[in-house]
Amino acid sequence: MRVAREVVLAAGVERVWATLWDVPRMVGCVPGCVEAREVEPRRRYEARMSQKVGPIALSVPLEIRVREEPPGGLAVEARGRDGRLAAEVRMSVRLAVEPVGTGSRLAVEAEGQVLGTLGALGAGVIQRRAEELVAEFAARLRRAVEG
């Protein structure tokens, strides 16, 4: 699964970063994400991601690590396992923010895998859901930084 999306925001780069690093506000931007907490500031976080596709409900406790902070960007890795469904989730997300006029442009690149029976059954569905999640993330982030 791979999703890339760009969104132009009517808010400066600093304001966008401030929102991205603000855990409760960030959680509010990720659909299905609950119970996030900071383990080590700017390095490690924990969160739970819940998704429902038809009759199948997935709930994964995620360990999130900030791998890199290149200039103007952020690379994050997340892993977790839903024990009930024996499904393992691995994700890497790259964010880049650059100034555009008085606002900024955010680029999101997400790559991920769902392993186990669920992954085998629903590859097409998972790709579609990932696209929806990234689009919804961009929309919520826009409201958070512009509102």
Add this chain to the structure above:
Amino acid sequence: MLRAFDLHRPATLAEAGALLARRPEAALYAGGTELLLLMKAGLVRPADVIDVKRIADLDGLTETDGTLAIGATVTHRTLERSEIVRTRWPLVAGVATHVANVRVRNVGTVGGNLAFADPHSDLATLFLLFDATVHLASAAGARERPLADFVRGPYDTTRRPDEILTGVRLRAWPPRSVGVYVKFGLHERPTLGLGLAVTLDAGDRVVAARLAVGCVSGRPHRVAPAERALVGHGLGTLSRLMDEFGALAADAVDPVSDVHGGGDYKRELTRVFARRVLGVALARAEDRPLAVRYPHAVVV
């Protein structure tokens, strides 16, 4: 292995509605051909399972004033063998004959098929050709939705958790209509389903066309631009529209890449089979025998 659950067997819709209102997380069970696979794989673990097969009046199959009412617990096999369906709705009976395998057809239900909304399935695509409406009931009352709005995406419908799908209604085509349904696939579940219905006037001009594409996008859908392209043409000029028709169908899909094939492949498949269904419909409209065979495809 199946994990323990409480089985409920309501005898009436009211009982079932009351049960679901109390336990909206319960799984509805009819034929079990989809649900049991998920339960055995451990992907769905309902604490409560509500068997809807004993509910009176959910297994009706009647035709009134050009409308075929199919109860939710009518099996594919019943549809396939029904005298009314075979004589008056041959396309429906024909497609039912080719659903999965006979064991699935014997227990799998029309309602279960629609409510599960597996994108790799035939009925929802086929029923779009008949302007189908889906009927739902809950403790709060009954409502109906056009099938086109009912299926929202893969395994996703607008059925609320407290609702039971009670049946589906199909509207007959006007006189002088011909229809065709083609499914293609190497697996048991189809990779592509395409249905076309064309209605002609007394002068053999197309007055209405319906094209439905399933399995390729996340949900089955009609293709209005391709339908419009046929309207107004006589039988003589339709054969010259094949490429345009195929291209319009291919442009309209939003293919999902999965084990059935990549997105580009599915788009091309749509183009090729849209041309083919038009060819078959044309032959049927001209009452011409057509001896084509497409590998790995079923033409109904």
